[in-house]
Amino acid sequence: MLVADRIVRMKTVLARAGLSRSTIYRKIAEGTFPAQVRISVNGAGWRESDIDRWIADPAGWRATNEPTKGRKDDDRTDAIRT
Template sequence: MREPDRIIRLKTVLDRTGLSRSTIFRKIAEGTFPAQLKISTNGSGWHESDINRWIADPVSWRPKGEFDDLR
């Protein structure tokens, strides 16, 4: 059985990627970094698998499903 995808918070994302907070939010706006998920009124996080995919290949990362129809 597959483990559920964890939600990780900004501090963990900063530690894992080595990027600054402002760089992460700029990349989100550009569409070159995974977008946040709203998890409560004042909280948000990221799917751990999305961050892992970005770390594995940051240059060619795209949101899941984008350009899948081009094959």
């Protein structure tokens, strides 16, 4: 049976990661910290499992499992022919 992954908010991430808010956002942009997950129009959080993996190996963590924007197979315009 699968267990649902908990979504944690910024306050929890700050406490667990031991980083400042600006450092977290900088590391997200660099691809060295897990990206947020949108949970509502005005809310976002992190999957707790992603934070756990980052804490286990902060120097070795890379955003290889994150979806990349602008990938060729994500571009749906190729399917539309006029």
